[in-house]
Amino acid sequence: MPALLALCILAACTSEQAPEPTANADCSTVNVTAARIYEIVQQHCTNRSCHPGTGSPLNADFSTPAKLKNYISTNGASWTFRVTGAGADMPQSQGYPPLPKAVRDSIACWVNKGMPD
Template sequence: MVINSARIYAVIQMNCTNHSCHPGGGAPVVADFSSLAKLKSYINANHSTFALRVTGPNADMPQSQSFPALPRAVRDSIACWVEKGMPD
């Protein structure tokens, strides 16, 4: 499987922006994932927080009771993409 920005951003949109959690505008904290550029900027500026909350062993995103946490395989794919420099 190819892990690239388009694939990862589709996962982020499906699990993070489409549920009104990080859509931009009134997004919680500074985690605005309304575009790929904003997602990459957030990860670059908040790498350890992103790893802890999204890709780490105890990741808890998404936090909504209505949506389960991301599966380990998805978290691993996102972590791999970040480690490789978030290639397009």
């Protein structure tokens, strides 16, 4: 069985590497509002019974725009690491498709600009 597996693996074995991610968008030309960001958060986070305050995790409660901002203010590094960074694992670690890079870049710009309304 292991030999058969090894043969199958060798037959299907490829070595692809993703291209280098392009630099983040120029934030000076990006005009994103809190309302737009909160729509994205609702679509990808709270509407899936995660982060709404009624589910889990309760410390990352995004049930209102104010709570979302408060979380990002106090957990900026974690937010960057898990949502907008190169190794972001949200929401795909929960089995959902990852956020498109353009969306991640827009969120990062919004945070970098001080989360304007």
